[in-house]
Amino acid sequence: MSADLVTIAGGAIVGLVLGIVGGGGSILAVPLLLYGVGMPSVHAAIGTSAVAVALNAAANLLMAAKRGLVKWRCGLVFAAAGMNGSLAGSHLALMMDGRKLLALFGGLMIMVGALMLAKKNAEGDPDVRLTFSSARHMVPWLVAVGMVVGVLAGFFGIGGGFLIVPGLMFASGMPIGFAVATSLVGVAAFGASTAFSYALAGAIDWRVMAFFLGGGLIGSVVGQGFAGRLILHKSAMQAVFAAFVIIVGGFIVHQAWATPV
Numbered sequence: 001m002s003a004d005l006v007t008i009a010g011g012a013i014v015g016l017v018l019g020i021v022g023g024g025g026s027i028l029a030v031p032l033l034l035y036g037v038g039m040p041s042v043h044a045a046i047g048t049s050a051v052a053v054a055l056n057a058a059a060n061l062l063m064a065a066k067r068g069l070v071k072w073r074c075g076l077v078f079a080a081a082g083m084n085g086s087l088a089g090s091h092l093a094l095m096m097d098g099r100k101l102l103a104l105f106g107g108l109m110i111m112v113g114a115l116m117l118a119k120k121n122a123e124g125d126p127d128v129r130l131t132f133s134s135a136r137h138m139v140p141w142l143v144a145v146g147m148v149v150g151v152l153a154g155f156f157g158i159g160g161g162f163l164i165v166p167g168l169m170f171a172s173g174m175p176i177g178f179a180v181a182t183s184l185v186g187v188a189a190f191g192a193s194t195a196f197s198y199a200l201a202g203a204i205d206w207r208v209m210a211f212f213l214g215g216g217l218i219g220s221v222v223g224q225g226f227a228g229r230l231i232l233h234k235s236a237m238q239a240v241f242a243a244f245v246i247i248v249g250g251f252i253v254h255q256a257w258a259t260p261v
Contacts, residue, residue: 004211007037014049015056017244019063019223029053029212030102032254037208041078042102043094046156047198056216057184057199064181073130074142074172074222081143082150086190090152090197096207102256105156109249121122128174142173142225153190154197160190162245167223171237175239188230 010032017028029049032056039045093101130138145167150235153160164183174182198204218249 005073006032007208007211008034008215009106010075011052011056011212012059012219013215014053015210015216015219015221016059016223016226019060019220020226028236028248029104031248031255033208033212035255038203039208041203042099043198043201043203044205046093047201047203048205048212050191050195050198051204051209052212052216054195055213056190056220057165057187057191059196059217060183060224061184061188063220064184065195068182069178069181070185071128071130071172071174071178071182072185073166074128074138074168074174075182077130077139077142078146078168078182079186079189081146082186082190083161085150085194086154087149087197089151089156090194091154091196092198094201094203095153097140103155105255106252106254106256108152108156109162109245109252112166113242113245113249115166115247117239120132126174126175126178128172128178130172138172142168145171149186150190153186160186162241164190165241180242203245222252242247 010029012033014029027053030045032041032047033039033049039048061070065072128134130142149163149167151158152163164186165176165179168179168182169176172179195204
C-alpha cells in the first residue's frame with residue numbers, strides 16, 4: 001500500500017473516532033503518522049495531526065449541531081478559557097525531547113481512562129443550560145477546567161477531546177452524549193491554536209495533512225452515524241471510551257520507549 005493510501009486510511013480512522021467519541025482522534029493520529037506513514041519526528045507528526053484534527057473536529061461539530069447535541073454556551077466558554085493555555089503548552093512541548101513527550105502523553109491517557117471507568121454515573125442532566133442564573137456556579141468550573149485542559153492539549157499537541165469530554169461532564173453535569181458533541185468545540189479550537197504554534201515552527205507537512213484530512217472527512221460521516229445509535233447507551237459508551245483511552249495510552253507508552261523516534 002502506498003504512503004498516500006496509508007495516510008488516507010489513517011485519517012479515516014481518526015475521523016471515525018472523532019465522530020463516535022468526540023475525543024481520541026488526535027491521540028491516534030500521532031502514532032499513525034509516526035509508525036504508519038513514517039513521519040520523521042514526533043513534533044512533525046504532532047503539528048501535522050493538529051491541523052487535520054482541528055478541521056475534522058469542525059466538520060463533526062457541524063453534523064452534531066444539526067442533531068441538536070451541542071451545548072454551545074458551555075462549549076464556547078470552555079474553549080475560550082483554554083485557548084491561551086493551549087498556546088503556552090505547545091510552546092513548552094516544542095522544546096521537549098520527543099520520546100519523553102510521547103511517554104508522558106500515554107501516561108496521561110491511562111490516568112484519564114481509569115478515572116472515567118471509576119465514574120459510574122454517565123447519565124447527567126440532558127437539560128443543563130448555561131444561563132444567567134446558572135452562570136454563577138457553572139462558569140468558574142468551566143473556566144478553571146478549560147484552562148487546565150487547554151494547557152495539557154497544547155503541551156501534548158492534541159485537540160484534547162479525551163480530556164474535554166470528562167471535563168465538560170464534571171464542570172456542567174451534562175450527559176456523555178452531549179459532552180462528546182460539545183467537546184468538538186474545544187477540539188477544533190485547541191487543535192487550531194496548537195497547529196498555529198507548530199506552523200510558526202515549520203513543523204507541519206502540508207501534503208500529508210491534506211491526505212490525512214481527506215480520509216478523516218470520510219471517517220467522520222461514518223462515525224456520526226454510529227454516534228447517533230450509541231447515545232442511547234450512555235453507560236456502555238462511557239466504558240468503551242475509557243477502555244479505548246487506556247489501551248491507546250498503553251500502546252503509546254510502549255512505543256515511546258521501544259521504538260526510536
